[in-house]
Amino acid sequence: TNSAKNAKIAAGAVVCVESEIRGEVTIGARTVVHPKARIIAEAGPIVIGEGNLIEEQALIINSYPENIAPDSEGVEPKTMTIGINNVFEVGCMSQALKIGDNNVIESKADLGRNMILTSGCIIGACCQVNTCEVIPENTVIFGSGCQRRVQTERPQPQTLQLDFLMKILPNYHHMKKTVKTTSAVTPAKN
Amino acid sequence: MSGTVQMEWHQTPGNQVDSHYCPSCLENMPSAEAKLKKNRCANCFDCPCCMHTLSTRATNIPAPLPDDPSKTTMKKAYYLACGFCRWTSRDVGMADKSVASGGWQEPDNPHTQRINKLIEYYQQLAQREKLERDRKKLARRRPYMPLAFSQHTIHVVEKYGLGTRLQRQRPGAPITSLAGLSLKEGEDQKEINIEPAQALDEVEPLPEDCYTRPINLPEVTSLRQRLLQPDFQPAGASQLHPKHKHLLIKRSLRCRKCEHNLSKPEFNPTSIKFKIQLVAVSYIPEVRIMSIPNLRFQKECQVLLTLTNPVENITHVTLVGCEEGDPEDINSTAKVMVPTKELVLAGKDAAADYDELAEPQDFQDDPDVVAFRKSNKIGFFIKVVPQREEDGDVTVSFKIRHDFRNLAAPIRPSEEGDAPTEAIWLTHHVELSLGPIIA
Numbered sequence: 001t002n003s004a005k006n007a008k009i010a011a012g013a014v015v016c017v018e019s020e021i022r023g024e025v026t027i028g029a030r031t032v033v034h035p036k037a038r039i040i041a042e043a044g045p046i047v048i049g050e051g052n053l054i055e056e057q058a059l060i061i062n063s064y065p066e067n068i069a070p071d072s073e074g075v076e077p078k079t080m081t082i083g084i085n086n087v088f089e090v091g092c093m094s095q096a097l098k099i100g101d102n103n104v105i106e107s108k109a110d111l112g113r114n115m116i117l118t119s120g121c122i123i124g125a126c127c128q129v130n131t132c133e134v135i136p137e138n139t140v141i142f143g144s145g146c147q148r149r150v151q152t153e154r155p156q157p158q159t160l161q162l163d164f165l166m167k168i169l170p171n172y173h174h175m176k177k178t179v180k181t182t183s184a185v186t187p188a189k190n
Numbered sequence: 191m192s193g194t195v196q197m198e199w200h201q202t203p204g205n206q207v208d209s210h211y212c213p214s215c216l217e218n219m220p221s222a223e224a225k226l227k228k229n230r231c232a233n234c235f236d237c238p239c240c241m242h243t244l245s246t247r248a249t250n251i252p253a254p255l256p257d258d259p260s261k262t263t264m265k266k267a268y269y270l271a272c273g274f275c276r277w278t279s280r281d282v283g284m285a286d287k288s289v290a291s292g293g294w295q296e297p298d299n300p301h302t303q304r305i306n307k308l309i310e311y312y313q314q315l316a317q318r319e320k321l322e323r324d325r326k327k328l329a330r331r332r333p334y335m336p337l338a339f340s341q342h343t344i345h346v347v348e349k350y351g352l353g354t355r356l357q358r359q360r361p362g363a364p365i366t367s368l369a370g371l372s373l374k375e376g377e378d379q380k381e382i383n384i385e386p387a388q389a390l391d392e393v394e395p396l397p398e399d400c401y402t403r404p405i406n407l408p409e410v411t412s413l414r415q416r417l418l419q420p421d422f423q424p425a426g427a428s429q430l431h432p433k434h435k436h437l438l439i440k441r442s443l444r445c446r447k448c449e450h451n452l453s454k455p456e457f458n459p460t461s462i463k464f465k466i467q468l469v470a471v472s473y474i475p476e477v478r479i480m481s482i483p484n485l486r487f488q489k490e491c492q493v494l495l496t497l498t499n500p501v502e503n504i505t506h507v508t509l510v511g512c513e514e515g516d517p518e519d520i521n522s523t524a525k526v527m528v529p530t531k532e533l534v535l536a537g538k539d540a541a542a543d544y545d546e547l548a549e550p551q552d553f554q555d556d557p558d559v560v561a562f563r564k565s566n567k568i569g570f571f572i573k574v575v576p577q578r579e580e581d582g583d584v585t586v587s588f589k590i591r592h593d594f595r596n597l598a599a600p601i602r603p604s605e606e607g608d609a610p611t612e613a614i615w616l617t618h619h620v621e622l623s624l625g626p627i628i629a
Contacts (some may be wrong), residue, residue: 122276140274142240149239149427150408152281 010050010176014166019054023062027082028052034167035173036158037088039119044077049084049101053165058088061095065113085157092123102154139165184185193456208442209591212435214243218459219437230434233291234331237272238415238430242280244270270294270432270488282428297377299421311384316437344581425619472500475507475592476621482571487579492571501595507533508591511574518619519587526586527573538566565603574629586619 006162007021007173012029016023018031023041024119027033028050037054037180039046040061054060062080090111096111105111110125112130121135124142135141142146169175204513210224211217213229219227235244248270252262267286270279279294280286287293397403409427416423424430443453454466480494499505511529512519534553551565561569576584593613 013323095410110549140276147240147275148408149275151278153278155276 007034009176011178014169015178015180016021016169016174017176019176021176030162030166032162032169034058034165034169039078043053043075044079046080046082048082049086051084051157051159051162052082052088053091053162054088057091059093060088061093062097063095063113085160085175087155102157106154120151122151191467204444204446206442206444208440208455209457209459212440213438213585216434216459218457227434229437229439232434234296234435236418236435237271237275237277237278237434238419238432240272240426241414241418242272242274242276242465243435244272244432247271249286249292251286251371279432282431284431294432297422307382307384311382314382327335353584358437416580424528448618449597473503473594474616474618475499475590477590478622479622482624484625485574485576487583487627488574490573490575491572494561494569495622496567496569497533497535499538502537502539503595504537505535506593507535509533510589512587512589512619521585521621522587522626523578523580523582524574524576524584526575526585526588528588529570529572531556531559533560533568533570534561535568536566579627581626583626584624585621586624587619588616591615591617 002129008026009015010029010031012026013027013031013033015027015031015033016035016037018035019037021033021039024045025039025041026045026142027039029062030050031048031049031052031054032038034056036056038057038059038061038144039054040059040063042062043064044062046060046062047170048054048060060080060082062078064075064113078097081095082099083103086092086099087103087104089105089107091107092105092109092111094105094109094118095113096115098116100117100121103117104122106123106125106127108126110128110130111123112132114132115129116118118133118135118137120143123129123141124140124146127141127143127146129141129146136150138154140149140151142145142149149178154185197527201227207221210219210221211227211486212219212234213233214234217231217233232469236246249265249269252453254260254262267288268290271277284294319404369398411424411427415427415430416425419431419433422429440455440459442451442455444450445452451466452468453464455462455464458621476498478496478498480496482493483491485491497507500507511526511528513521536553555563555568559570561571563569572586572588574584574586592615595613596618
């Protein structure tokens, strides 16, 4: 893909070549993007922080809202920000514009564009949440009726898993090129 | 099955509890033990928030060494966590345990003592009532006849869970003999007196901010969460303690008339097989729909059905349409013409798949009636004329009459060397739903 020019992948991030990254995407250090993950920045850039884990078939998309045509004028591109230590499990879809830290979006969950996740939130498997609200800290959304409860501690960051993947994935996949940091002397790893 | 040959689908056969087991750890338990543990598993817990099974997780925490308090070493601490709603035992303040299982205690009910005393008192009351009734019954009998247990008095004693006198062993008291009544029976047990519950005049007043304090919604428990813990019924989520998991049972079925066992599952909870499985499917020829053409209102269509023979001997099947005013024929919406000739089904041969040289049996089928024949199955046509134009499925019904040989009956010696088992002809009502009419 010719998105290599627009995607800025920091050194230390592990992004597999089979993942699809389109548009202006910035990926922080120690973030792992699995093959077949898709990060699509249509209606604006996406900034992803450090230590995130984006698993297979996850879709992070900054798309136009349904009532606005892509080419209409006066539409400002909004940046989607994703914090640190988040986990996007297999098959989830996130359109939320603002995601904080230490959140977990479980498999096949579906987040709408107007949601704002603070920190420590867990969106349960197959939960579709499309409201216009700020989810308070440490909230767990689970069940077929999207019940909610508040947990007392935030989910642990997946450091062990991240370390493991950063060692193993390069053995089996090619990685996308990272951006050279201007101050470092050593060449950027591929 | 030497008793009745009767298809029992109109009456529910008698249900009996066969065995208890825990659905998550699959541990088997005899009924007496299950009753003692109040039908709960000792090892497994349910999440008080979402009622799923809790799993035990371990973390490493630094703990001071017993020899040298200044140094710390990593020790394993276990806590309970729910994978579905992420509830943990730490949420309600339960401390982590150092053993993986068996360390978790259910909180004590402050009313346990009073409840136990009440139960004892009522058990004694039931015992006394039973004695009274027995005395009345015996007054009519001669004194040297043995005391007969009446059905009614057994139920009275069972009312409070005491069990019959025979089974109940009280420490120190001898098992009294059945014959003859003695006044000592009632006085063996000490009199249990209970204080009546007292009504209070003063009740704790409501807190002052009862109406003004904003509700902390995550802290309020739902009715279901509350009622699953009837001892405490906590209103706050921080008092929801996990409960032990409920046991499930396996049932065995019995015929009501002849008391034979119809269905008895295996004792092992991991096995889904049956020790005894007398189901009608293994004796009655099975009718299945093979292909349905486009159904048209008031036009004759040919539907292809198959008949499969589940038994090993040859079966003869006759199909008969339902008569007018047949009480079993309530749902049919179409007229049906079934083949009038008798259909012959070959026996089920378990080795037929492997034996390629087997000669096909010659049954001389009428090609208008029998479409094909394959080992113990035949395909045949019925003609259907839908009578109603409405939405909904076209339903036809007819009767199937077949011969049944009871091979499990003992073989009577026969002088002529005939087949020792006689055929019984059984008739069943069959209803088929053929799908909607295509205009």
